[in-house]
Amino acid sequence: MNLLTFENSVFRWYAIAAAIMIVKMMSQGWITVFRMIKVNGGFRYPEDARKGPANPRPRPDQLLPDEYVQRSRRMHENDTENIPLFLVAGLIYVCTVPGLLLAASLFSTYVLSRLAHFFVVLMALPHELRATSWTIGSVIIYFMAAAIVWDVLKY
Amino acid sequence: MNLLTFENSVFRWYAIAAAIMIVKMMSQGWITVFRMIKVNGGFRYPEDARKGPANPRPRPDQLLPDEYVQRSRRMHENDTENIPLFLVAGLIYVCTVPGLLLAASLFSTYVLSRLAHFFVVLMALPHELRATSWTIGSVIIYFMAAAIVWDVLKY
Amino acid sequence: MNLLTFENSVFRWYAIAAAIMIVKMMSQGWITVFRMIKVNGGFRYPEDARKGPANPRPRPDQLLPDEYVQRSRRMHENDTENIPLFLVAGLIYVCTVPGLLLAASLFSTYVLSRLAHFFVVLMALPHELRATSWTIGSVIIYFMAAAIVWDVLKY
Numbered sequence: 239m240n241l242l243t244f245e246n247s248v249f250r251w252y253a254i255a256a257a258i259m260i261v262k263m264m265s266q267g268w269i270t271v272f273r274m275i276k277v278n279g280g281f282r283y284p285e286d287a288r289k290g291p292a293n294p295r296p297r298p299d300q301l302l303p304d305e306y307v308q309r310s311r312r313m314h315e316n317d318t319e320n321i322p323l324f325l326v327a328g329l330i331y332v333c334t335v336p337g338l339l340l341a342a343s344l345f346s347t348y349v350l351s352r353l354a355h356f357f358v359v360l361m362a363l364p365h366e367l368r369a370t371s372w373t374i375g376s377v378i379i380y381f382m383a384a385a386i387v388w389d390v391l392k393y
Numbered sequence: 394m395n396l397l398t399f400e401n402s403v404f405r406w407y408a409i410a411a412a413i414m415i416v417k418m419m420s421q422g423w424i425t426v427f428r429m430i431k432v433n434g435g436f437r438y439p440e441d442a443r444k445g446p447a448n449p450r451p452r453p454d455q456l457l458p459d460e461y462v463q464r465s466r467r468m469h470e471n472d473t474e475n476i477p478l479f480l481v482a483g484l485i486y487v488c489t490v491p492g493l494l495l496a497a498s499l500f501s502t503y504v505l506s507r508l509a510h511f512f513v514v515l516m517a518l519p520h521e522l523r524a525t526s527w528t529i530g531s532v533i534i535y536f537m538a539a540a541i542v543w544d545v546l547k548y
Numbered sequence: 549m550n551l552l553t554f555e556n557s558v559f560r561w562y563a564i565a566a567a568i569m570i571v572k573m574m575s576q577g578w579i580t581v582f583r584m585i586k587v588n589g590g591f592r593y594p595e596d597a598r599k600g601p602a603n604p605r606p607r608p609d610q611l612l613p614d615e616y617v618q619r620s621r622r623m624h625e626n627d628t629e630n631i632p633l634f635l636v637a638g639l640i641y642v643c644t645v646p647g648l649l650l651a652a653s654l655f656s657t658y659v660l661s662r663l664a665h666f667f668v669v670l671m672a673l674p675h676e677l678r679a680t681s682w683t684i685g686s687v688i689i690y691f692m693a694a695a696i697v698w699d700v701l702k703y
Contacts (some may be wrong), residue, residue: 240395244643250700253640257693260637264689266630267577284615284624285672292626292675305439312437314629319422319469322477322632323681326484327415330408333399362440365447372422379419383412390405397549417667425565460594467592474624477632481639482570486561488554517595520602527577534574538567 241333248341252328255345258351259324263317270310280307313359316372317352321377324348331382334389344378351375396488403496407483410500414507418472423467435462466488468514471527478534479503486537489544499533506530553644558651562638565655569634569662573627580620590617621671626682633689634658641692644699655690661685 244250274280279300281287287300328345336344355371358361399405408428429435434455436442442455482498491499510526554560584590589610591597597610638655646654661684668677 239398241644242397242524242552243549243567244700244703249643250703253643253696253700256636256640257696259688260633260693263629264633264686264693267686271679283669283672283675283678286675288674290674290676292679303626309438315470315625318473318632319418322473322480322527322636323415323419324479325632325636326411326480329484329639330411333397333404333408359438362438364443364445365441366437366445368438369426369447376419376422379413379415384413386408386412393399393405394553397552464593472624473628474573477628477635478570478574481566481632481635484639485566488552488559488563504578513592517593518595519598519600520593523593524581524602531574531577535568538574540572541563541567545554545563548554548560 241335242329246332247338248336249332251338251342251345252332256325256328257318258349259321262356263314263321263350266314267309270307270314273304273307273310277304277306280304309359309362313356316359317354320372320375320379321352324352324375327379327382327386330386334385336385344382348375348378351378368386396485396490396529397521402493403486404487404493405496406493406500410504411480411483413504414476417507417511419471420474421465421469421472425462425469425516428459428462431434432459432461435459459489464514464517468511471510471514475507475527475530477532479530481509482534482537489540491540499537503530506533551645552639556642557644557648559642561648561652561655562642564637564660569631569657572662573624576624576627577619578700580617580624583614583617583620587614587616589679589696590614617670619672623666626669628666630662630682630685630689634662634685637689637692637696644695646671647697654692658685658688661688 241248242249243252279297280303284301286293287296287298289296293300328348331344333342344360351371351374355368355375358367358371395401397404399408413463414538436455441448442451442453444451448455473487482516484497486496503534505527510530512522513522513526550556552559554563589607589615593608594611596603597606597608599606601611638658641651641654661681665678665681665685667673668681
């Protein structure tokens with residue numbers, strides 16, 4: 239049976255969740271760009287502090303770290319540590335033929351937990367909220383990995 | 394022929410290896426959390442040094458880099474540079490219909506090389522051991538990429 | 549219909565593009581290694597500045613950041629933020645049964661945009677060229693994500 243096809247409704251749910259996470263992570267790069275433009279600094283490449291169309295009046299302090307820009311870079315780093323794992327774990331999890339209700343709940347809860355994490359870090363809300371949203375996503379990834387191992391071992 | 398299904402024993406080996414790598418990389422985040430709690434510092438978000446349930450007695454030096462915590466962050470960064478490549482290269486490699494013995498050897502050697510790398514960095518063992526374990530994983534990824542290209546080109 | 553097989557020419561194009569991107573990202577690690585050897589510094593692990601076969605004459609300043617090495621690390625970080633998204637978005641995009649001409653154009657343009665990005669950063673060319681090459685890859689990922697969502701919703 240072919241499971242990795244849009245004829246499979248579990249895979250359709252996975253594909254939507256994956257597309258949202260891909261757009262989210264890609265957009266974090268644009269948020270960093272937006273913030274560097276806004277503060278006109280926080281650059282990391284020496285060539286960015288040279289005179290040019292995008293930087294008509296360069297200053298040496300444009301290469302100093304800027305907390306407003308660094309926050310977006312840390313959010314991006316957190317994405318790189320988490321989202322690729324969801325993308326692949328979710329894909330293989332589809333092959334365990336989970337029930338639609340369970341799979342759709344896991345995929346959508348994961349997406350919501352990451353969007354909550356994004357909002358919490360963006361707003362610099364208390365640490366406890368960031369830890370909670372990250373933990374929910376983490377538990378879902380562990381659950382899918384365990385389901386994969388379980389399904390293969392009982393095969 | 395459908396290869397990305399648990400009916401295919403090569404894919405079952407891939408799924409187990411992928412699940413172990415996903416759990417490994419996800420757990421590195423928890424190791425960083427554990428180390429931050431243990432040294433009560435090494436934080437990176439200003440809001441983490443504010444008073445709250447998780448930080449009843451905040452100190453400004455909690456935001457300074459801490460080598461014990463940084464080591465776990467570097468291990469995590471190394472995972473982000475390597476494990477997603479294995480997860481996708483391995484998946485496409487299954488489509489080249491490799492022999493079971495070869496595929497199972499590659500997948501399990503990769504997993505062992507990464508677990509060795511984890512142990513070597515955790516214990517701060519000599520550089521030569523870290524380089525060796527990383528190189529083994531790297532060669533396996535190159536091999537799978539070459540096998541994919543070769544298989545497509547001869548199609 | 550099984551789309552994730554080399555019998556599908558769109559998947560063959562995807563597999564070649566994915567293999568090239570995997571080799572590119574894996575090789576960035578080797579470039580960092582090469583640069584650390586060349587400047588005999590830019591290390592990050594305290595144990596790397598200890599005496600050993602790979603470091604017969606250690607110096608404490610080997611642990612200071614070196615811009616030549618850091619540039620390769622930032623290139624690697626940029627890869628981790630972009631390439632895994634392409635690898636998974638491209639795979640799911642194959643399931644939308646795109647026309648071969650469109651799919652092959654997207655995959656090859658993405659690869660070329662990333663190779664251009666690599667060359668531009670390696671040579672420290674003006675910021676505008678780096679921004680342009682990154683933007684092209686980014687737009688392709690957004691396009692594939694949108695095509696996935698569109699295809700699932702109309703299902």
